Amino acid sequence: MDISRHLGLLRRYALVLTRDRERADDLVQETALRALEGSHGFQEGRDVKGWLLAIVHNAHVSRCRRRRTESEAEALLAAQAGDAHVPDQTDRIALNETMRAMMALPEDQRAVLTLVAIDGMSYRDAADCLGIPLGTLMSRLGRARAALRAAGQTPASHLRLVR
Known part of the structure; x- marks a missing residue:
């Protein structure tokens, strides 16, 4: 399966989702990796473009969830650290x-x-x-x-x- 001809489309969509060039490039790279790893599950006759865009979307949603979870954990740790005191x-x-x-x-x-x-x-x-x-x-x-x-x-x- 050749995904190289769809990289421009993937990058544009990733850029719209992330609003940041570096994060968009990372997202396209992750998408390409996921597509190559999951290519055995791709069904012939299916729209490659739609499949790749779905991977970009799902990868973006996963990253957003991960960032939100990490931010919440960091905030909780910061709050707990603020409650701690150094023993005399x-x-x-x-x-x-x-x-x-x-x-x-x-x-x-x-x-x-x-x-x-x-x-x-x-x-x-x-x-x-x-x-x-x-x-x-x-x-x-x-x-x-x-x-x-x-x-x-x-x-x-x-x-x-x-x-």
Whole structure:
């Protein structure tokens, strides 16, 4: 199938849709690629010009949707970023001290503490994830929390107590 003789028509239509030469050229290029990739589905006897113009139109609509979705996502991220605040120096120091104390824990206690206290997993799910009995998980968690409390790094509001 020879689409080269229709490139002028495609470019004019793309220019009308996009109102920008570069975007129109990109749209024609995308159309040519789609036409070549989909040429096996083209039925002989069908109007090639109409088929190509439909591809230009559909590609343009897809691009507009994509741009709108990206713009909405960017606006949402910008709004969320505006709500965020930089922690003050004392918060950063406390967080670093807590992380240092946590990293000093034995690996089995760190894993349990991370799954339950940080990731919010239930005791049962964390035990299943680690392949250990529930009682073992609770024992490790209790020891990890006690070690952090002894190091003075754990505000009670951040970690649930195991009773």
